[in-house]
Amino acid sequence: MNQLIWLIPILPLAGFIINGLGRNSLSKSVIGFTGSLLVLISFGLSIAAFFQVKSTGVPINVNYFTWFAVGTLKFPFAFLIDQLSAIMLLIITGVGFLIHLYSIGYMHDDEGFGKFFAYLNLFVFFMLLLVLGSNYLILFIGWEGVGLCSYLLIGFWYTNPDYADAAKKAFVMNRIGDLGFLLGMFCIIHFYNSLSFSEVLPAIATSKKGVEIIAICLFIGACGKSAQLPLFTWLPDAMAGPTPVSALIHAATMVTAGIYMIARSNILFTLATDTTEIIAYVGLATALIAALIALTQTDIKKVLAYSTVSQLGYMFLGLGVGAYTGAFFHVLTHAFFKALLFLGAGSVIHAMSGEQDMRKMGGLKGKIKTTFTTMMIGTVAIAGIPPLAGFFSKDEILAHAYAHNPVFWVIGVITAMLTSFYMFRMMYLTFYGKFRGTHEQEHHLHESPPTMTIPLIVLAILSFVGGFIGVPEVLHGHHELAAFLEPVFKKSNEILGEHHLSESLEYALMGTSVVLALAAMGWAYIKYAKNGSVPVADTEERPALTSISYHKFYLDELYDLIIRKPLDWLSTFFYNIVERLGIDGLVNGIGKGTIETSKGLRLLQTGNVGFYIFIMVLGIIAVLFYSVFGLTKI
Amino acid sequence: MITFYFIAFLSIFFSILVISAKNPVHSILYLILTFFTFTIHYILLNAQFLAIVNFIVYMGAILVLFLYTLMLINLNKDSEPVKPFMVKLAGVVGGGILAVAIASSLKLLGTSNPVLLQNPDLGLVKNLGKVLFDEFLLPFEVSSVLLLSAMVGAVLLATKEKEPKAA
Amino acid sequence: MESLTNTMHAVPLNHYILLSTIIFAIGVMGVLIRRNAIVIFMSVELMLNSVNLLLTAFSVYRGDATGQVFVFFIMALAAAEVAVGLAIIVMIYRNTNSIDINVLNRLKW
Numbered sequence: 025m026n027q028l029i030w031l032i033p034i035l036p037l038a039g040f041i042i043n044g045l046g047r048n049s050l051s052k053s054v055i056g057f058t059g060s061l062l063v064l065i066s067f068g069l070s071i072a073a074f075f076q077v078k079s080t081g082v083p084i085n086v087n088y089f090t091w092f093a094v095g096t097l098k099f100p101f102a103f104l105i106d107q108l109s110a111i112m113l114l115i116i117t118g119v120g121f122l123i124h125l126y127s128i129g130y131m132h133d134d135e136g137f138g139k140f141f142a143y144l145n146l147f148v149f150f151m152l153l154l155v156l157g158s159n160y161l162i163l164f165i166g167w168e169g170v171g172l173c174s175y176l177l178i179g180f181w182y183t184n185p186d187y188a189d190a191a192k193k194a195f196v197m198n199r200i201g202d203l204g205f206l207l208g209m210f211c212i213i214h215f216y217n218s219l220s221f222s223e224v225l226p227a228i229a230t231s232k233k234g235v236e237i238i239a240i241c242l243f244i245g246a247c248g249k250s251a252q253l254p255l256f257t258w259l260p261d262a263m264a265g266p267t268p269v270s271a272l273i274h275a276a277t278m279v280t281a282g283i284y285m286i287a288r289s290n291i292l293f294t295l296a297t298d299t300t301e302i303i304a305y306v307g308l309a310t311a312l313i314a315a316l317i318a319l320t321q322t323d324i325k326k327v328l329a330y331s332t333v334s335q336l337g338y339m340f341l342g343l344g345v346g347a348y349t350g351a352f353f354h355v356l357t358h359a360f361f362k363a364l365l366f367l368g369a370g371s372v373i374h375a376m377s378g379e380q381d382m383r384k385m386g387g388l389k390g391k392i393k394t395t396f397t398t399m400m401i402g403t404v405a406i407a408g409i410p411p412l413a414g415f416f417s418k419d420e421i422l423a424h425a426y427a428h429n430p431v432f433w434v435i436g437v438i439t440a441m442l443t444s445f446y447m448f449r450m451m452y453l454t455f456y457g458k459f460r461g462t463h464e465q466e467h468h469l470h471e472s473p474p475t476m477t478i479p480l481i482v483l484a485i486l487s488f489v490g491g492f493i494g495v496p497e498v499l500h501g502h503h504e505l506a507a508f509l510e511p512v513f514k515k516s517n518e519i520l521g522e523h524h525l526s527e528s529l530e531y532a533l534m535g536t537s538v539v540l541a542l543a544a545m546g547w548a549y550i551k552y553a554k555n556g557s558v559p560v561a562d563t564e565e566r567p568a569l570t571s572i573s574y575h576k577f578y579l580d581e582l583y584d585l586i587i588r589k590p591l592d593w594l595s596t597f598f599y600n601i602v603e604r605l606g607i608d609g610l611v612n613g614i615g616k617g618t619i620e621t622s623k624g625l626r627l628l629q630t631g632n633v634g635f636y637i638f639i640m641v642l643g644i645i646a647v648l649f650y651s652v653f654g655l656t657k658i
Numbered sequence: 659m660i661t662f663y664f665i666a667f668l669s670i671f672f673s674i675l676v677i678s679a680k681n682p683v684h685s686i687l688y689l690i691l692t693f694f695t696f697t698i699h700y701i702l703l704n705a706q707f708l709a710i711v712n713f714i715v716y717m718g719a720i721l722v723l724f725l726y727t728l729m730l731i732n733l734n735k736d737s738e739p740v741k742p743f744m745v746k747l748a749g750v751v752g753g754g755i756l757a758v759a760i761a762s763s764l765k766l767l768g769t770s771n772p773v774l775l776q777n778p779d780l781g782l783v784k785n786l787g788k789v790l791f792d793e794f795l796l797p798f799e800v801s802s803v804l805l806l807s808a809m810v811g812a813v814l815l816a817t818k819e820k821e822p823k824a825a
Numbered sequence: 826m827e828s829l830t831n832t833m834h835a836v837p838l839n840h841y842i843l844l845s846t847i848i849f850a851i852g853v854m855g856v857l858i859r860r861n862a863i864v865i866f867m868s869v870e871l872m873l874n875s876v877n878l879l880l881t882a883f884s885v886y887r888g889d890a891t892g893q894v895f896v897f898f899i900m901a902l903a904a905a906e907v908a909v910g911l912a913i914i915v916m917i918y919r920n921t922n923s924i925d926i927n928v929l930n931r932l933k934w
Binding site: 663666670677685692696703715724752773777789793798804807814816 | 836837842843847848853854858859867874882884886902906911912915919924
Binding site: 637 | 856927
């Protein structure tokens with residue numbers, strides 16, 4: 025098995041090369057088949073690796089070559105598959121394969137079919153590199169690579185300037201975070217003279233040097249990649265990309281890279297208690313604000329995007345309160361149900377001939393049954409209603425949050441309630457009531473082809489049963505995931521200790537969140553399904569609170585005001601004063617000065633030979649005097 | 659010894675007259691006298707070859723060439739405009755300072771030993787001929803090329819340009 | 826000849842230097858204060874000759890014939906220079922009807 029590890033990332037890379045080079049010459053079916061098959065083989069290898077890790081309990085560590093060495097600093101090119109990366113591998117290749125499959129149907133009529141698959145394969149390659157890397161540097165290659173692919177895929181339909189701008193926004197926001205990550209790596213090198221997980225993490229556990237600064241830098245990196253406050257505004261805009269991209273990159277895999285990275289370096293964050301506190305607050309604020317924004321969005325993908333941000337906030341809350349297993353559990357379940365929801369949304373959009381505005385949908389329940397059923401499963405899962413996947417993972421985070429600070433729990437539950445509300449609002453607006461679109465759209469309504477529905481069904485099943493790998497003990501289950509991940513989080517858990525909530529308290533907490541989620545669902549049902557109310561058109565006035573939420577708390581405008589405007593002002597200043605007056609002035613001044621001086625000096629050239637000779641004689645005299653005095657000095 | 663100082667005095671005297679004479683023809687005549695004193699200096703230094711060459715080439719050829727030129731130009735009347743007094747003063751002062759500067763710098767290099775004739779044959783034609791055609795053969799030949807080109811150049815410059823032929 | 830050379834024994838080298846310098850300076854002054862091109866040319870000849878004299882003096886002082894060979898070369902050069910220079914002056918006179926160097930101020934910009 026160890027000899028085959030390198031195939032896992034190389035196969036998608038081969039797919040990228042084949043599809044990239046043959047994007048114009050190969051037929052669509054060949055491209056789709058190649059792209060999907062290679063990822064499927066990677067998935068098979070990942071399963072093999074997973075079971076090897078599971079059975080032996082020993083991480084697979086393969087060292088290929090020393091990439092480069094500077095002084096005492098060595099950077100090996102090595103892969104590490106432990107329990108954490110094994111699960112990530114399964115998510116990436118598994119969900120990735122399903123989304124590739126789905127894309128064959130979804131992108132079938134697109135001109136850039138080959139290009140799309142090439143990018144998608146490249147993304148899978150970089151994402152695999154990210155989780156496989158045995159040191160921060162390889163992780164960083166993958167980190168940057170997925171950022172690049174994200175940029176390419178958001179701007180896939182680059183002829184639309186808005187989409188191209190969204191791509192740029194994502195890229196720039198990610199750069200800010202990446203700078204933090206980079207600084208974090210420099211700090212690690214400074215303190216520990218290595219970047220390998222196997223050397224740095226044990227060293228951190230013993231010496232605890234510079235943990236806060238490293239942790240905060242890495243967290244900034246994670247903020248950018250995983251769309252946390254204040255760097256989350258790129259993610260909703262990233263919905264400009266094709267829907268499978270939103271599902272794969274901006275819901276299931278790439279945005280969880282930050283969580284993976286923090287979970288990977290969990291011991292560091294466990295020791296950096298101040299930073300984890302910040303992480304918890306940031307996560308909580310992100311979760312709440314994103315949920316509030318999602319309440320009033322009318323674009324079906326935007327709702328899901330904010331929902332993703334909110335769920336990512338949840339995961340960060342989990343990391344912040346020390347529920348590493350819970351956070352990672354949520355990554356796993358979220359990958360299932362959010363990919364499902366996005367793909368479902370894609371299917372709806374496909375059926376609606378490209379319409380994304382929920383105000384123009386409605387009553388689709390009977391027309392696209394498979395999509396409706398699977399999406400409903402996803403919605404119930406994300407809303408945290410047992411026994412679907414979301415309930416277990418969310419509950420675990422909430423329980424830890426309560427143990428850490430009950431206020432966290434309160435806000436978390438409110439967010440969960442909001443989640444339930446906006447998700448069901450989305451479902452009811454889309455599938456219930458009367459059809460509000462044009463006649464033509466109604467005529468074209470159709471269920472998606474099997475390549476699209478099969479992934480939906482598979483993901484629906486996973487969303488349904490995914491939670492059972494982590495049934496909490498209080499429900500007399502066995503937390504398989506926690507047991508499996510135990511070696512990774514061992515040291516952190518030893519430091520943090522078990523949270524001790526009484527059984528009745530845990531029941532009460534669970535009960536409250538479930539009841540609130542159900543209540544929210546009921547409220548949404550009454551409001552949108554029964555009364556059939558529809559969000560007002562953009563032209564109409566909204567109530568103040570709704571307006572704030574609809575306009576995303578004016579965050580983009582705020583950033584515009586506090587960052588872009590001063591920068592603009594500064595640039596204008598530099599352009600007008602420094603560049604035009606300073607540098608141009610200097611350059612032109614030298615030219616002008618030369619001309620003016622020459623105009624003056626020109627008058628010396630009288631053309632009078634006698635004068636020239638006189639000056640020459642004076643020059644000779646000067647030279648002679650210099651030599652005389654020079655010689656006397658010596 | 660007295661001879662040297664007397665001749666030196668004459669050299670300076672005539673050279674001053676060269677630059678101060680109003681009539682260029684007089685200047686040339688004074689210059690001939692100056693060069694004659696130089697010839698005497700060469701004889702005093704026992705540089706017989708140079709004395710002869712100076713006498714023949716400078717006084718006999720070059721200065722006669724000057725006279726011929728003046729004759730060609732026919733500038734015997736004093737038509738030269740006089741420079742302002744200040745310019746003259748500046749010229750004289752400049753020349754004087756130059757003299758001081760050169761003298762002082764040369765004095766720094768040299769010693770004040772008397773000039774002794776170590777080898778009486780030094781300036782004789784035989785001795786100089788040996789040196790010239792032994793060590794300095796190549797420069798000698800090159801100088802012949804220089805003279806040839808100067809001759810060609812002089813002829814070329816001095817001939818009147820032909821009138822453009824009528825087409 | 827013998828008696829003549831013997832009288833020289835007591836003349837110090839410095840006096841030759843001084844004589845040459847004075848004549849050289851007179852040549853320079855001539856160049857500076859005169860406007861007649863031919864006179865200026867003659868002043869240049871004066872300077873050349875002062876240097877010749879100095880070279881000869883040094884040659885005798887050192888007992889080295891090279892100095893006198895150089896004088897010979899300088900004379901050849903002076904002959905060439907005079908031939909070309911006077912030809913130029915003739916040309917100038919032919920074109921401007923004057924040999925005043927102040928007429929030749931066309932070099933200025």
